[in-house]
Amino acid sequence: MPTQVTNYQCPSCGGPLRFSSEKQLLVCDYCGSEFTTKQVEDFYAAKDAAASQALDDLEHKLEESPEEIRTEWEYTGSEWSENMRAYSCPSCGAQIICDENTAATSCPYCGNPSIVAGNFSGGLKPDYCIPFKLDKDAAVSALRNYYKGKAFLPRAFTENNHIEEIKGVYVPFWLYDGDMAADVSYYATRSRTWTEGDYRVTRTDHYKLVRRGDVPFSRIPVDGSSKMPDEYMDAIEPFDYRELVPFSTAYMPGYLADKYDVDSKESRPRAVGRAERSSLNAMTATTGGYESVSVASSRFRLNNGSVRYAFLPVWLLSTKWNGKNYLFAMNGQTGKLIGDLPVSKGKFFGTFIGIAAAVFAVCFAALSFM
Amino acid sequence: MKKLACLFFTLALFLIPFSVLNAESDTMTQYCVYDVSDVMDGLSWDHFDDAAMEMSKEYRCGVYVVLVPGFEDYTHFDDDMVKAASDIIVRNTLGYGDGRDAVLLLIDTVTGKCSVGSSGSRGTYIFNDAALAEFDSSIAASVAFGDYDSAISTFLGECGKLFAYEKENGTAYLYTGTASDAGSQKSGDEMVTDCVYDFAGLLTDAEREKLENKARYLSELYKFGVYIYVVNDYQEVYPSSDVYFACEHVYETDGFGYGSENRDGIMLFLSMDERDFATYRTIGKGFYAFTDYGLYELEEYFLGPFRNNDWYGGFQNYLSYCDYLLDLAEKGTPLDYEPGGNSDPTYPSGNNEPEKMSLEEKCIVAAPGSLIISLITCLILRGKMKTAGIKTEANDYIVRNRIRMHDTRDIFTHSTTSRTRIHTESSSSSGGSSSGGHSFSSYSGSHGGGHSGKF
Numbered sequence: 001m002p003t004q005v006t007n008y009q010c011p012s013c014g015g016p017l018r019f020s021s022e023k024q025l026l027v028c029d030y031c032g033s034e035f036t037t038k039q040v041e042d043f044y045a046a047k048d049a050a051a052s053q054a055l056d057d058l059e060h061k062l063e064e065s066p067e068e069i070r071t072e073w074e075y076t077g078s079e080w081s082e083n084m085r086a087y088s089c090p091s092c093g094a095q096i097i098c099d100e101n102t103a104a105t106s107c108p109y110c111g112n113p114s115i116v117a118g119n120f121s122g123g124l125k126p127d128y129c130i131p132f133k134l135d136k137d138a139a140v141s142a143l144r145n146y147y148k149g150k151a152f153l154p155r156a157f158t159e160n161n162h163i164e165e166i167k168g169v170y171v172p173f174w175l176y177d178g179d180m181a182a183d184v185s186y187y188a189t190r191s192r193t194w195t196e197g198d199y200r201v202t203r204t205d206h207y208k209l210v211r212r213g214d215v216p217f218s219r220i221p222v223d224g225s226s227k228m229p230d231e232y233m234d235a236i237e238p239f240d241y242r243e244l245v246p247f248s249t250a251y252m253p254g255y256l257a258d259k260y261d262v263d264s265k266e267s268r269p270r271a272v273g274r275a276e277r278s279s280l281n282a283m284t285a286t287t288g289g290y291e292s293v294s295v296a297s298s299r300f301r302l303n304n305g306s307v308r309y310a311f312l313p314v315w316l317l318s319t320k321w322n323g324k325n326y327l328f329a330m331n332g333q334t335g336k337l338i339g340d341l342p343v344s345k346g347k348f349f350g351t352f353i354g355i356a357a358a359v360f361a362v363c364f365a366a367l368s369f370m
Numbered sequence: 371m372k373k374l375a376c377l378f379f380t381l382a383l384f385l386i387p388f389s390v391l392n393a394e395s396d397t398m399t400q401y402c403v404y405d406v407s408d409v410m411d412g413l414s415w416d417h418f419d420d421a422a423m424e425m426s427k428e429y430r431c432g433v434y435v436v437l438v439p440g441f442e443d444y445t446h447f448d449d450d451m452v453k454a455a456s457d458i459i460v461r462n463t464l465g466y467g468d469g470r471d472a473v474l475l476l477i478d479t480v481t482g483k484c485s486v487g488s489s490g491s492r493g494t495y496i497f498n499d500a501a502l503a504e505f506d507s508s509i510a511a512s513v514a515f516g517d518y519d520s521a522i523s524t525f526l527g528e529c530g531k532l533f534a535y536e537k538e539n540g541t542a543y544l545y546t547g548t549a550s551d552a553g554s555q556k557s558g559d560e561m562v563t564d565c566v567y568d569f570a571g572l573l574t575d576a577e578r579e580k581l582e583n584k585a586r587y588l589s590e591l592y593k594f595g596v597y598i599y600v601v602n603d604y605q606e607v608y609p610s611s612d613v614y615f616a617c618e619h620v621y622e623t624d625g626f627g628y629g630s631e632n633r634d635g636i637m638l639f640l641s642m643d644e645r646d647f648a649t650y651r652t653i654g655k656g657f658y659a660f661t662d663y664g665l666y667e668l669e670e671y672f673l674g675p676f677r678n679n680d681w682y683g684g685f686q687n688y689l690s691y692c693d694y695l696l697d698l699a700e701k702g703t704p705l706d707y708e709p710g711g712n713s714d715p716t717y718p719s720g721n722n723e724p725e726k727m728s729l730e731e732k733c734i735v736a737a738p739g740s741l742i743i744s745l746i747t748c749l750i751l752r753g754k755m756k757t758a759g760i761k762t763e764a765n766d767y768i769v770r771n772r773i774r775m776h777d778t779r780d781i782f783t784h785s786t787t788s789r790t791r792i793h794t795e796s797s798s799s800s801g802g803s804s805s806g807g808h809s810f811s812s813y814s815g816s817h818g819g820g821h822s823g824k825f
Binding site: 149150151152153188192193194195196197198199200201202203204205206207208209210211212213214215216217218219220229230231232234235237238271273274275277278281282286329338339340341342343348351352353355356357359360363364367368 | 611612644727732733735736737739740741743744745747748751752754755756757758759760761762763764765766767768769772773774775776777778779780781782783784785786787788789790791792822823824
């Protein structure tokens with residue numbers, strides 16, 4: 001159970017630090033200082049060691065004077081509800097009430113980014129993360145560009161559109177590796193036709209094709225958060241894994257993060273299903289030269305499977321129009337933005353009639369000149 | 371005039387190969403009689419030169435007389451006077467048209483000897499070796515006695531007879547070789563192949579030669595290749611689903627056709643094992659002369675004898691009807707049974723205007739297509755409004771260079787054969803074929819179309 005909330009503070013002035021996607025550094029908005037993630041990690045490691053020493057001294061002191069007050073870093077609330085937890089903000093002291101899976105958030109009172117360190121410890125610690133490369137402005141700009149060229153988008157949606165909420169989220173993903181052993185057989189035919197007198201004769205040769213092979217996969221992503229819609233997380237793929245770095249909480253300040261609530265066993269069938277279909281396609285790609293090819297049987301077995309836990313950057317933007325929420329997601333690394341837009345029925349039928357009339361006119365004219 | 375002609379010829383001989391005697395005309399030289407020995411009087415020269423020129427133009431084959439004092443000085447063939455006569459035609463670019471068709475009487479006024487040579491496909495065809503042998507015997511005596519006027523008069527008379535014979539009979543007098551043999555003797559020939567190929571042994575040598583002569587005659591007359599090609603199994607010629615493709619392949623790849631550019635022509639192709647036939651004609655002149663209807667009519671003429679195993683009769687009918695159809699085309703009235711037959715649009719037809727559609731018909735044709743195209747377009751645009759979706763594949767995550775195949779086998783299990791009767795309605799609607807064949811209008815790499823079937 002998480003027991004602490006960490007707020008990375010500037011070693012220079014004590015102000016809150018946030019991770020800048022543009023500079024790929026932790027920056028202090030108060031004094032302008034900039035630090036690498038390693039510098040901050042080293043600083044806090046030293047600070048933790050000093051605090052540990054101080055705590056030992058305090059315990060020793062408490063044994064002698066039990067009326068001493070508690071430390072401000074401690075988990076203050078009891079169980080808030082079944083899925084909620086309460087923490088105290090190390091910056092202003094206010095109570096932060098959040099989901100039990102929340103790993104990084106910001107204080108609703110002072111706005112300082114905070115990290116629930118317990119959700120990154122032990123088995124919950126991600127192996128990798130991809131730091132945000134695109135900032136909030138890029139996400140807003142991408143959404144505006146996304147509206148362009150959408151013929152059926154209601155004009156009012158564009159004109160009166162206000163982004164209700166925009167947040168950068170490190171989404172927990174499971175990355176699956178493995179070799180898919182495929183054993184597929186096919187029915188295939190090849191035919192030729194000729195005439196004999198008044199008959200057209202077709203001879204069809206039938207074949208059985210056997211294809212066996214290993215198809216290696218690397219890091220198939222499946223999101224481990226039940227709160228994130230799977231179709232959104234799938235659609236913003238792929239991520240560029242060359243920029244994967246070992247996880248550090250120093251990348252978290254300024255963004256939201258949840259620990260996984262769908263474990264790797266539950267997520268595995270989705271990864272395996274995708275790998276099987278791609279393996280089947282890879283086998284089928286070797287069956288050229290036939291008129292028809294159909295799968296007779298297929299068997300797959302995953303070998304050398306392994307899974308890694310990673311935080312991947314996603315910008316979530318939500319808008320409201322006509323009482324309905326519209327959610328958009330942008331890959332925080334590549335900038336790929338997806339989301340469903342409303343369709344104007346008037347524009348749809350207007351376009352339909354317009355195109356039909358134009359094509360009709362062209363066809364009519366062509367037939368007249370023929 | 372005579373002196374001028376002699377001077378012209380003498381200069382030409384010494385300026386060979388740079389002189390071109392036919393500078394004044396694209397089809398014929400300026401003079402036909404060259405008296406280098408100066409043994410003829412002016413009146414005779416005028417008379418014979420006019421007669422030879424008139425005959426040359428009428429029969430599209432140059433007729434020449436050359437009198438020289440010692441022929442050895444005018445040719446490399448100083449030991450063969452017949453070859454010398456032909457050589458003089460070629461070396462002096464004499465002859466009619468680009469094919470240099472010509473016959474030449476060479477008289478050596480010193481030795482009193484003479485010879486007749488020919489050149490060009492038409493020249494060597496009409497004035498073949500056998501015919502020339504009779505020539506020599508009839509005029510040699512006159513030359514020996516120095517009576518050149520009689521010799522030239524006899525020569526021109528004999529030439530006229532051979533031309534008339536060829537015109538009336540459609541074949542050259544006493545011609546025993548193949549037309550291609552004759553054609554190969556000269557340069558600039560428009561026909562580089564034989565016209566009749568019988569790899570199935572249907573014809574006797576004599577029959578084949580007669581057909582070859584007739585086909586070549588037609589080809590030269592209409593400047594349109596007329597061919598017959600017979601094999602045992604077309605699959606050995608070109609593995610394909612239909613004999614038509616083998617016919618097309620042979621025509622397009624073996625250099626058939628008249629002329630190096632358009633390669634106009636028609637080919638009748640027989641494959642004897644399965645009694646298949648195919649016809650193929652080239653676009654342009656071929657489609658103009660041999661409309662679909664004309665082609666089916668042509669088939670009616672040769673299929674009857676073929677069904678009775680009368681191969682020679684069938685081929686004769688084929689050539690005769692080709693002659694008929696080509697003649698109609700020459701006159702500007704190709705055989706076609708209905709307006710809109712597939713005569714080539716680049717040729718004048720006069721009755722190929724398609725029937726105009728009514729307003730209602732245009733609407734009926736245009737409306738459904740418009741609605742479907744519009745609907746598809748709108749659905750594509752609507753699809754762009756929804757971009758979130760579950761992924762079912764993981765192609766982006768395959769390590770491509772590490773895919774290993776352990777077993778790839780293609781095992782033949784069995785064959786099935788189906789036979790479907792070809793509807794005769796479709797045949798009759800496309801021209802009234804009784805052979806149950808297929809029509810082909812085009813094929814990759816070809817420049818023609820045709821028909822195939824059984825006999």
